[in-house]
Amino acid sequence: MKRVMCIPNYSEGRDLEKVEKITECFRAKENVKLIDYQPDADHNRLVVEVIGEPEAVIDAVLESVKVASEIIDMSKHEGAHPRMGAVDVIPFVPVTEVTTEDCVGYANKVGKAIGEMGIPVYLYEDAATTLKERTLLRLERDNTKHSSTKLRKKNGNLTLVHKK
Structure with a gap:
């Protein structure tokens, strides 16, 4: 049986x-197991760990992105960790x-x-397309440096998706 782990990070x-x-x-989704989640007040970040059947995990992730x-509200977000959007x-x-x-x-x-939800997306690491040479660190640095530019769209929500 196919199983994939996903570790989305939320701001x-x-x-x-x-x-x-x-x-x-994630809790409500069949064929998805919520392994752990850790809200961190200092960083104002939530790390979620799930495992499950790939399509079910994808559906749960997309639902969580929508929520x-x-x-x-990224315009009011504060925290010690670099962030690029509501879902980082x-x-x-x-x-x-x-x-x-x-x-x-x-x-x-x-x-x-x-992207079809109207949220900007950057694929990086193994999933990168036009940004193949760009690492997460570089994207975070560029986004912080240019936070008032078009990198921040749709209420500041930018999502990075990749394969670890």
Whole structure:
């Protein structure tokens, strides 16, 4: 049975009501197991770890992106960690009967769907397309440096999707 791990990061770690709304997207999904989630108030960041059947994980991730983009206001966000959007990164990791290439495909599928929501997306690392040479650190640095430019669109929500 195919299994993939996904570790999305959200720019919310202080408002536990918002944390619960985001994590509920994973709890309520069949064939997805919420392994762990850790809100961090200092960094104002939520790291979620899920494992499951790839399509079910993708569906849950997309639902969580929709929820996060509606409830997280990046114009008021403060925290110690660099961030690029309401959903910061969405790494996919192969677990069982899944390859790196499969994870790149999942990242591309998720990136396309998020883009269709009107949220800017950068694919990086193995999933990078036109930004193949750009690393996460470089994207974060560029976004921080140019935060008032077109990198921040749709209420500041920018999502990075990749295969770890």
